[in-house]
Amino acid sequence: MYILGISCYYHDSAATLVKDGKIIAAAQEERFNREKHSNVFPISAINYCLSKEGIIINDIDQIVFYERPFLKFHRVLKNLIGSFPRSFSAFMDLVPRYLGERLVLPSKIKNTLDYDGKVLYIPHHISHAASAFFTSGFEKANILTVDGIGEYASMMIGYGEKNRIKGDKILPYPGSVGLLYSAITTYLGFKANGGEGKVMALADFGEPVYLDFLEKIMDLKEDGSFTCFEKYFDFSSGNRMFRNSLEKEIGPSRRPDQKIERHHKDVAASLQAFTEKSVISIINNMIKKNGVKKLAVAGGVFLNCVLNRKILEDTEVEQIHIFPAAGDAGGSSGCALFAYYHLFGGEERYTIKTAALGPKYLxxxxxxxxxxxxxxxxxxxxxxxxxxxxxxxxxxxxxxxxxxxxxxxxxxxxxxxxxxxxxxxxxxxxxxxxxxxxxxxxxxxxxxxxxxxxxxxxxxxxxxxxxxxxxxxxxxxxxxxxxxxxxxxxxxxxxxxxxxxxxxxxxxxxxxxxxxxxxxxxxxxxxxxxxxxxxxxxxxxxxxxxxxxxxxxxxxxxxxxxx
Amino acid sequence: MLCKRCVMPESKPDIYLNEQGLCNICSAFESQNNNRKDDTVFHETELVKILNKHRGKHKYDCLVMISGGKDSTSSLYYIVKKYKLNPLAMTFDHGFENEEAIYNIKNAVDSLKVDWIFFKTDFMKEMFAEIIRTKSKAVICHLCSIWYMQFTYETARRYDIPIIIAGWTKGQSNIPDIISKGKCDIDAPEYQSMAKATKKFLKEHVRKMPKYKDFPMSMEEVIKRAAKKHKATVLSPHWFLKTPVEEYTRLIQEELGWRFPKESYPEKSTNCLLNFLSVLLSLKHYGYTHYHVEMSKMINLNMMTRDEALDLLEKNWDDKMIDDVLTRLGLSRKDIEDG
The missing domain is CATH 3.90.870.20 (Carbamoyltransferase, C-terminal domain)
Incomplete structure (x- = not known):
C-alpha cells in the first residue's frame, strides 16, 4: 500500500512516500527549486518520491495533507479581523492565497497530479505526533509536539500505544513556544523561521536575567502552559513579532546590523531558559500522570538540541525519540503514517534508521x-x-x-x-x-x-x-x-x-x-x-x-x- | 576537430566551434540552461496526466510505434506494465528491417499480450534508390521518417487512437515544444543543410515520380495533413522518465527476452539495414549523422559521457552489409562513389 503525504503552504513544503507503514522516500521542495524554506506545492518532491519507487500517481492508494486548511483559515481570518487595521497588508496577502489554492487543495492536486481520489486532511499536531511515534519503534510512549502554530494549537500532549495515537490536550493560540521563540528571534535582529538556531547558540553566552520577567508576562503555570499576551507580541506580522511595550520592559530591540551586546545574549539565554522550563514542566506532568518514561517528540521546537539534552537531564524520561525532520516538512511523513495505521489498519511498527530518504545521483x-x-x-x-x-x-x-x-x-x-x-x-x-x-x-x-x-x-x-x-x-x-x-x-x-x-x-x-x-x-x-x-x-x-x-x-x- | 564537450565535428556550414571549442549545440544548451526554469522540464506526472485523459475512452488507448530497439520496446513495456494502458502496437517494414529486430518485437507483443500491426511494403524502395542515383545529399532517414509518421497518423485515424507513443530519447526531442510535432526538428540549426538537401530532393525528383505524387514535402506537411483529419498527441515516455538507458535495457532483457543485434550503428542500438547506408552517406556529405546530434544532446543532459558516445559512434561494421543493401536497391558501390 502506498500513501503519499504532503505538507505545504506555510514553510518547508515536502512530500513523503510511505509504503506499508515505512517511509521509503521523503524530500523538501526547497532542495529542488532552490528557494529556502519554500512553501509552494511540492511537485518536484512528489515527482522524486514516485520515481524513487518507480510508480505513478495511479498507484497511490491515498493522498494525505498534513493539516486542516479550513480550520487554519478560520483562525487566520479571526486574527486578521481582530487586529484590523494593523493587519491590512497581511490580510491582502494571505486571504487571496487561501482562496486561490490552499482551500481548494483537492482541485490543485487533481490538476497538478491527475489524482482522482479523495484527499484526507489530518490535524497539524496529529501529523507531528504520528511522525514521532510511528517511527520510534516504542511499544507505548508519551507524545509531545511543540511548534509555532498548527490550526489552533501550538502544542499537543498525547499518548501512543501499538498502532494507535491520541491527543489528550492542546495549548491553544496565542500560547506558543514556537511563536514566542520566533518573536524574540526578531527582537534580537534575526529572521523568524530560520534565525531561531542563532538565538539558541547565542543563549549560551548570556545569563537568563529576564526569565522571571518572561514567566510573569507569559503567566507560566506549573503544568508548563502559558499565554503570549497581545500587549507584548504581534504574531500576525512575520518581520517584527513584538510590540513596543516589550521594548519598554526589557530594552530596545537589536537591528540586524547592530553589534551583539551583553543584553542581547541575556535575552537569548532567558528565552532558552523559559522554553526549557515550560517544556520540561509539561513532560514532568505527563510522566506524573501515567508513569510512562518513553517520549516521542516532533515539531520545530524540538530542533532545539540544547532543549533536547535538558529533557534527558531534568526529567525522568528514559528514552526519547525525535523525528529527524521535526519541523513542518516532517508533517508530510506524519500524516501519511497516521493514515496507514488509523485509517487502513496497519499493524506492524518500525523504527526509522536513516534520514537518507532523498535522491541520489548516478x-x-x-x-x-x-x-x-x-x-x-x-x-x-x-x-x-x-x-x-x-x-x-x-x-x-x-x-x-x-x-x-x-x-x-x-x-x-x-x-x-x-x-x-x-x-x-x-x-x-x-x-x-x-x-x-x-x-x-x-x-x-x-x-x-x-x-x-x-x-x-x-x-x-x-x-x-x-x-x-x-x-x-x-x-x-x-x-x-x-x-x-x-x-x-x-x-x-x-x-x-x-x-x-x-x-x-x-x-x-x-x-x-x-x-x-x-x-x-x-x-x-x-x-x-x-x-x-x-x-x-x-x-x-x-x-x-x-x-x-x-x-x-x-x-x-x-x-x-x-x- | 570535435567539439570539446560533445561529439559534433566542426563541419561548416551547420556546426561551428566557438573560441572555447564548444559547438553551437553546446553553446545553445548552455545559454538555455542558464535560464533554466522548472517549467521547461518534463515530469512523469505530466505524462500520467496526458495518458489518464484518454484512458479507457477508445478501443485502443494509444498507438505504439515499435521498431524492436531498446527504446521503443521499453516504451511499449512501460505503457502496458507501468501505465496499464491498452495499446495497439505497430511496426512498418520498408523491406530492410533486420531479423533480430523482428524477433524482439514478436517477443514483446507476445509477452505483453498486445494487438500488433506489421506492415511490410516496398513502397519506399524506388525513392531510396533515386537518392543514390541522383547523388542527392538528402538523408535517407529523414525521408523515411516523413513516410512513417504519415503512415502512423493515418493508422491512428483509422482506429480512432488519441495518443501516438514513440521510443524517442531525450536526445531526439526538442524539449519543451516537441509534443505533437513529430520526431525530427529539421529546422534546428544542426539539421539545416540536411533539411535543405532533403527538401530539394523531394521537390526536384520525388514529385516527378508518379508513384509519389502525394508524398508530403516535409514533416510539417505531415503534421498539417494529420491535424485536419484526426487529432493525436505524439510523445515518448523517455522524455518524462529519468530511468537510465542501462536500467531499462536490463528490464526488457529480463522481462521480455530482448536482445542486442549482432551488428549495429551506433553500437548498442537496433536499426534497419538501410541505416548503415544512410549513416555512411551522412558522414560523407556532412561529417556527422543524426545520431551525433542525439548523443550530443544526451551529453549535455548528463545522460551519457563524451567517451561513451564516442565509443558508440565508432564506425565498426562489416562493409559487406552496405553492398547487400545496394544490391537490394538495384545499385552497386560505384553508385555511391564520387565522380
Whole structure:
C-alpha cells in the first residue's frame, strides 16, 4: 500500500512516500527549486518520491495533507479581523492565497497530479505526533509536539500505544513556544523561521536575567502552559513579532546590523531558559500522570538540541525519540503514517534508521557534468577516497562530502556535508568567516564514532540524527577546541557501521589523528543544502571549500593540488 | 576537430566551434540552461496526466510505434506494465528491417499480450534508390521518417487512437515544444543543410515520380495533413522518465527476452539495414549523422559521457552489409562513389 503525504503552504513544503507503514522516500521542495524554506506545492518532491519507487500517481492508494486548511483559515481570518487595521497588508496577502489554492487543495492536486481520489486532511499536531511515534519503534510512549502554530494549537500532549495515537490536550493560540521563540528571534535582529538556531547558540553566552520577567508576562503555570499576551507580541506580522511595550520592559530591540551586546545574549539565554522550563514542566506532568518514561517528540521546537539534552537531564524520561525532520516538512511523513495505521489498519511498527530518504545521483551524470564544467575530477577506489579525504581533513582542509541519498530534514548527516578537523583551534572562525559566512558565535556539530561517544562525552547517548548536545569530558576538551561551544558542549551525531562509507571515513580519520570525530556542517553557503551534483559543483566552485569528495570522485580546484 | 564537450565535428556550414571549442549545440544548451526554469522540464506526472485523459475512452488507448530497439520496446513495456494502458502496437517494414529486430518485437507483443500491426511494403524502395542515383545529399532517414509518421497518423485515424507513443530519447526531442510535432526538428540549426538537401530532393525528383505524387514535402506537411483529419498527441515516455538507458535495457532483457543485434550503428542500438547506408552517406556529405546530434544532446543532459558516445559512434561494421543493401536497391558501390 502506498500513501503519499504532503505538507505545504506555510514553510518547508515536502512530500513523503510511505509504503506499508515505512517511509521509503521523503524530500523538501526547497532542495529542488532552490528557494529556502519554500512553501509552494511540492511537485518536484512528489515527482522524486514516485520515481524513487518507480510508480505513478495511479498507484497511490491515498493522498494525505498534513493539516486542516479550513480550520487554519478560520483562525487566520479571526486574527486578521481582530487586529484590523494593523493587519491590512497581511490580510491582502494571505486571504487571496487561501482562496486561490490552499482551500481548494483537492482541485490543485487533481490538476497538478491527475489524482482522482479523495484527499484526507489530518490535524497539524496529529501529523507531528504520528511522525514521532510511528517511527520510534516504542511499544507505548508519551507524545509531545511543540511548534509555532498548527490550526489552533501550538502544542499537543498525547499518548501512543501499538498502532494507535491520541491527543489528550492542546495549548491553544496565542500560547506558543514556537511563536514566542520566533518573536524574540526578531527582537534580537534575526529572521523568524530560520534565525531561531542563532538565538539558541547565542543563549549560551548570556545569563537568563529576564526569565522571571518572561514567566510573569507569559503567566507560566506549573503544568508548563502559558499565554503570549497581545500587549507584548504581534504574531500576525512575520518581520517584527513584538510590540513596543516589550521594548519598554526589557530594552530596545537589536537591528540586524547592530553589534551583539551583553543584553542581547541575556535575552537569548532567558528565552532558552523559559522554553526549557515550560517544556520540561509539561513532560514532568505527563510522566506524573501515567508513569510512562518513553517520549516521542516532533515539531520545530524540538530542533532545539540544547532543549533536547535538558529533557534527558531534568526529567525522568528514559528514552526519547525525535523525528529527524521535526519541523513542518516532517508533517508530510506524519500524516501519511497516521493514515496507514488509523485509517487502513496497519499493524506492524518500525523504527526509522536513516534520514537518507532523498535522491541520489548516478556516476555518469557526475562525470559528464564535471567534464562539461572543465573541473579536475579523479576517480578513486573507496579505500583511496576515504584515505585521501581523511588525510585532507587531518591537514586542516575543508572538504565537501556528497554521498548517496540526500537527507530529509534540516541536518546534514554525512551525505551532503562539509567536513573539517575539530582539533584545529581556528577551524570554527575559518568556517564561519571564510566558508559559511555566518555569525562569529555559531558553533558546529560533529559526527562521532558511536563506539567512542562515551569516552568523549559526559552523558553520551546514541543520537543518530544530530538533534542533541552533550558536554565534552574535561580531559578531552583540549583535543577538539574547534568543536567546543562556549559552555564546552557540542551538538553531535552518532555514526555507526550502519552508516557505511561515512563511518569508514571517520574511522580512518581516527586512525590518523586519534580523534574519533569530524566537524560536520551542512553542504551549503547561505543557501539551502545542496541536492544534486550540479548544486554541489556550484557551491564548491564559489566557496572556500578546498576539496570535494563526490561519490567515487575527488574534485580539485586546481591541477596538482596536493595535501 | 570535435567539439570539446560533445561529439559534433566542426563541419561548416551547420556546426561551428566557438573560441572555447564548444559547438553551437553546446553553446545553445548552455545559454538555455542558464535560464533554466522548472517549467521547461518534463515530469512523469505530466505524462500520467496526458495518458489518464484518454484512458479507457477508445478501443485502443494509444498507438505504439515499435521498431524492436531498446527504446521503443521499453516504451511499449512501460505503457502496458507501468501505465496499464491498452495499446495497439505497430511496426512498418520498408523491406530492410533486420531479423533480430523482428524477433524482439514478436517477443514483446507476445509477452505483453498486445494487438500488433506489421506492415511490410516496398513502397519506399524506388525513392531510396533515386537518392543514390541522383547523388542527392538528402538523408535517407529523414525521408523515411516523413513516410512513417504519415503512415502512423493515418493508422491512428483509422482506429480512432488519441495518443501516438514513440521510443524517442531525450536526445531526439526538442524539449519543451516537441509534443505533437513529430520526431525530427529539421529546422534546428544542426539539421539545416540536411533539411535543405532533403527538401530539394523531394521537390526536384520525388514529385516527378508518379508513384509519389502525394508524398508530403516535409514533416510539417505531415503534421498539417494529420491535424485536419484526426487529432493525436505524439510523445515518448523517455522524455518524462529519468530511468537510465542501462536500467531499462536490463528490464526488457529480463522481462521480455530482448536482445542486442549482432551488428549495429551506433553500437548498442537496433536499426534497419538501410541505416548503415544512410549513416555512411551522412558522414560523407556532412561529417556527422543524426545520431551525433542525439548523443550530443544526451551529453549535455548528463545522460551519457563524451567517451561513451564516442565509443558508440565508432564506425565498426562489416562493409559487406552496405553492398547487400545496394544490391537490394538495384545499385552497386560505384553508385555511391564520387565522380
Amino acid at each position: 556516476k555518469n551524470s557526475i562525470v559528464n557534468l564535471a567534464i562539461n564544467r572543465n573541473l579536475i575530477i579523479k576517480e578513486l577506489s573507496e579505500e583511496e577516497l576515504i584515505k585521501d579525504c581523511a588525510e585532507s581533513i587531518s591537514l586542516g582542509k575543508i572538504c565537501g562530502w556528497f554521498q548517496g541519498n540526500m537527507e530529509f530534514g534540516p541536518r546534514a548527516l554525512g551525505n551532503r556535508s562539509i567536513l573539517a578537523n575539530p582539533a584545529a583551534d581556528d577551524i570554527k572562525e575559518k568556517l564561519n568567516r571564510d566558508v559559511k559566512h555566518r555569525e562569529w558565535f555559531r558553533p558546529y556539530g560533529v559526527s562521532v564514532l558511536d563506539e567512542k561517544g562515551s569516552e568523549i562525552f559526559e552523558d553520551y547517548v546514541t543520537n543518530s540524527f544530530m538533534i542533541m548536545t552533550d558536554t565534552v569530558k574535561k580531559e578531552k576538551r583540549k583535543s577538539i577546541p574547534g568543536a567546543l561551544h562556549v559552555n564546552h558542549s557540542v551538538r553531535y551525531q552518532s555514526v555507526s557501521s550502519d552508516d557505511g562509507k561515512y563511518y569508514r571515513l571517520i574511522k580512518k580519520f581516527y586512525e590518523i589523528t586519534n580523534i574519533p570525530m569530524v566537524i560536520n556542517t551542512s553542504f551549503n553557503v547561505q543557501e539551502q543544502i545542496v541536492c544534486s551534483p550540479e548544486d554541489a559543483f556550484d557551491t564548491f566552485m564559489n566557496s572556500n571549500i578546498e576539496r570535494l569528495y563526490i561519490e567515487d570522485f575527488v574534485v580539485l580546484k586546481q591541477e596538482g593540488d596536493t595535501k
